[in-house]
Amino acid sequence: MKILLSNLLAIYRRELQSYFTSPLAYIIAVVFWLIGGLFLVALLLSPQGLIAQAAAADQLGAGAQKIDLPYEFLQIYLNLLGSLSMFVLPMLSMGLYAEERKQGTLELLATSPVTNWIVALGKLLGVVTFYTVMLLPIMIAEAIAFASSQPAFPPSVFLLGHVGLLLLAAGVLSLGMFISSLSASTVLAAIMTFGLVLLLWVIDAIANIPGIAGDALSHLSLLAHYTDFVQGIFDTSGLILFLSYIVLGIFLTAQSIDTLRFQRS
Amino acid sequence: MPESIIAFSLGHLRFCLGFCPSQGEFIRFIQTVAMIEVDRLSKRYGSTVAIKDVSFSVEPGEILGFLGPNGAGKTTTMRILTGYLPATQGTARIAGKDVHLDSMAVRQRIGYLPETPPLYAEMTVEGFLNFVAQIKGVSAGDRPTRITSAIERCNLQEKRNVIIRKLSKGFRQRVGIAQAIVHNPPVIVMDEPTVGLDPRQIIEVRNLIKSLAGEHTIILSTHILPEVSATCDRIAIIDRGEIIATDSPENLVERLTGQGGYQVELRGEMESALSVLRSVPGVVKVQSEVTEGLTDGHFRYRVTTGSAEDLGSAIATAVVTHGLDLFELSRSRASLEDVFINLTMQEPTAEPVLDLGLSDLGSSDQGMSETPEISEISETPETAVIEEDEIA
Numbered sequence: 306m307k308i309l310l311s312n313l314l315a316i317y318r319r320e321l322q323s324y325f326t327s328p329l330a331y332i333i334a335v336v337f338w339l340i341g342g343l344f345l346v347a348l349l350l351s352p353q354g355l356i357a358q359a360a361a362a363d364q365l366g367a368g369a370q371k372i373d374l375p376y377e378f379l380q381i382y383l384n385l386l387g388s389l390s391m392f393v394l395p396m397l398s399m400g401l402y403a404e405e406r407k408q409g410t411l412e413l414l415a416t417s418p419v420t421n422w423i424v425a426l427g428k429l430l431g432v433v434t435f436y437t438v439m440l441l442p443i444m445i446a447e448a449i450a451f452a453s454s455q456p457a458f459p460p461s462v463f464l465l466g467h468v469g470l471l472l473l474a475a476g477v478l479s480l481g482m483f484i485s486s487l488s489a490s491t492v493l494a495a496i497m498t499f500g501l502v503l504l505l506w507v508i509d510a511i512a513n514i515p516g517i518a519g520d521a522l523s524h525l526s527l528l529a530h531y532t533d534f535v536q537g538i539f540d541t542s543g544l545i546l547f548l549s550y551i552v553l554g555i556f557l558t559a560q561s562i563d564t565l566r567f568q569r570s
Numbered sequence: 571m572p573e574s575i576i577a578f579s580l581g582h583l584r585f586c587l588g589f590c591p592s593q594g595e596f597i598r599f600i601q602t603v604a605m606i607e608v609d610r611l612s613k614r615y616g617s618t619v620a621i622k623d624v625s626f627s628v629e630p631g632e633i634l635g636f637l638g639p640n641g642a643g644k645t646t647t648m649r650i651l652t653g654y655l656p657a658t659q660g661t662a663r664i665a666g667k668d669v670h671l672d673s674m675a676v677r678q679r680i681g682y683l684p685e686t687p688p689l690y691a692e693m694t695v696e697g698f699l700n701f702v703a704q705i706k707g708v709s710a711g712d713r714p715t716r717i718t719s720a721i722e723r724c725n726l727q728e729k730r731n732v733i734i735r736k737l738s739k740g741f742r743q744r745v746g747i748a749q750a751i752v753h754n755p756p757v758i759v760m761d762e763p764t765v766g767l768d769p770r771q772i773i774e775v776r777n778l779i780k781s782l783a784g785e786h787t788i789i790l791s792t793h794i795l796p797e798v799s800a801t802c803d804r805i806a807i808i809d810r811g812e813i814i815a816t817d818s819p820e821n822l823v824e825r826l827t828g829q830g831g832y833q834v835e836l837r838g839e840m841e842s843a844l845s846v847l848r849s850v851p852g853v854v855k856v857q858s859e860v861t862e863g864l865t866d867g868h869f870r871y872r873v874t875t876g877s878a879e880d881l882g883s884a885i886a887t888a889v890v891t892h893g894l895d896l897f898e899l900s901r902s903r904a905s906l907e908d909v910f911i912n913l914t915m916q917e918p919t920a921e922p923v924l925d926l927g928l929s930d931l932g933s934s935d936q937g938m939s940e941t942p943e944i945s946e947i948s949e950t951p952e953t954a955v956i957e958e959d960e961i962a
Binding site: 308311312314315316318319322323326327408409410411412413414415416417418419420566 | 652653654655656674675677678680682684686687688689690691692693697701702704705706707710749
């Protein structure tokens with residue numbers, strides 16, 4: 306057990322280190338922060354922003370419907386952030402295994418006393434950590450906005466929404482990792498992972514159609530459950546669904562690396 | 571209920587039967603001391619046979635060279651040994667552990683340098699070695715000393731904190747070797763360790779490999795002949811997936827050439843020179859050679875001796891005592907290269923190599939009457955090979 310943990314830690318640290326030494330990772334982070342920050346400013350402070358709308362509603366007096374401004378903001382913003390992440394995540398996961406295959410280091414991992422699933426788990430933890438680091442400055446900016454809210458906005462709703470975002474990202478990254486393990490080309494992995502993201506959107510769209518198919522799919526849709534989290538509803542079935550996607554991704558990755566040994570090379 | 575009991579006992583019996591041979595093999599293993607033991611290993615990719623019935627063993631501290639043309643199955647064998655690929659049939663054991671059944675234990679005891687060294691370009695040499703030591707299971711306390719010793723072993727001291735991306739090919743290869751020895755494994759497997767290096771780097775890497783022998787058992791693959799004769803204690807020649815010879819370099823040359831030969835340049839009458847040379851005991855055949863380009867009165871002769879015995883001094887004495895002037899006396903010996911080409915170019919069903927070479931030469935004699943002497947006693951198998959092809 307101790308050996309497994311130290312292996313996991315070694316893989317995790319190497320993976321994380323590779324992000325912090327990669328120019329591409331920095332570019333991705335900067336673009337993410339830039340667009341995320343732009344959304345934040347536009348949503349709150351622009352002339353058509355939420356604050357301006359609320360001020361206009363106040364001027365109309367009692368006739369207008371009262372809105373919970375911080376809550377509205379959190380929902381819209383997390384949905385925007387989720388959509389932005391869907392473009393960013395394939396670029397984070399594309400290199401996870403494709404790069405190792407290209408550099409030939411997969412042969413080192415496969416001939417070391419480390420199991421495939423430990424490698425997969427370590428890598429996933431590494432990339433999720435990097436995504437969390439990308440998310441932190443944006444969370445701080447949001448927290449500053451929420452700090453000026455009166456009455457105080459409940460931090461639990463704020464945290465739950467972001468935990469939901471992290472779980473969604475982890476699920477997509479886990480499946481992206483599997484896709485990355487299928488080929489030695491990072492570009493191909495990125496395109497295929499983006500295709501998967503589109504598929505998730507399609508599934509979510511079908512899930513919104515009433516009927517048996519829609520009902521069944523709504524239980525499997527990552528995005529539908531993410532919306533629950535964003536609304537501040539903690540649902541065990543949602544948590545289990547996210548974890549299932551993560552475990553599925555790790556399992557498929559380990560299997561795909563295992564079958565690699567049986568291919569001609 | 572009774573059925574289930576029968577079924578159970580049948581299963582039990584089958585289990586016993588299945589298990590017994592492997593126990594027998596285990597006992598057999600204990601009796602031998604081989605560090606690497608490969609027993610009738612076969613690997614098929616679909617319908618293509620990559621290796622077939624490969625068997626060999628390597629004693630502790632030995633360097634075994636795995637020699638063969640490209641595509642002969644060297645890399646496949648290496649990959650099976652390291653547990654990267656499963657074998658279709660047969661067993662391989664490293665330090666007594668089966669590479670397939672006890673894969674994790676084997677991986678801990680093996681250092682592997684694939685054809686392209688597996689390096690993380692963005693890491694420093696030391697950081698990379700630390701990572702490898704970690705995943706190879708070196709305990710945290712031993713890591714610094716193991717890393718330092720691997721770095722010193724491979725002469726990487728001044729590159730310790732350099733990012734691998736910035737290293738030259740030769741240094742990268744050395745980091746690759748350091749990576750293979752950092753956990754002090756009893757067995758090191760290297761796939762073409764000197765490919766793509768310049769001559770000076772090749773010598774450095776060879777010396778490094780030689781210095782590792784003794785405390786490590788090494789198996790290395792190559793298609794470069796001087797490499798095996800320079801580094802290895804023993805050679806296994808593999809061709810089209812089958813081992814066709816395993817022996818020390820010297821024995822291989824001796825076994826497969828059998829006959830020795832000399833080239834003699836003399837001044838004097840040809841008839842008497844021939845009879846003088848023939849009178850030397852042990853000489854089987856003497857032939858005069860082309861004299862073009864030689865000074866007038868000088869003649870060249872090819873002397874074939876029956877065994878690998880050295881007759882040089884006897885020939886010299888005979889020549890001098892009979893009043894002939896000796897200008898050149900050189901030994902012509904088949905090189906390892908000849909042996910290799912001879913071995914790998916023959917048809918699998920052909921008779922022993924030397925016979926094949928000579929008989930082919932003999933039969934082609936009539937066709938090449940211009941220079942019968944040369945082709946008749948030539949020991950260079952290249953000629954033999956070309957002619958063999960012509961006949962075919």
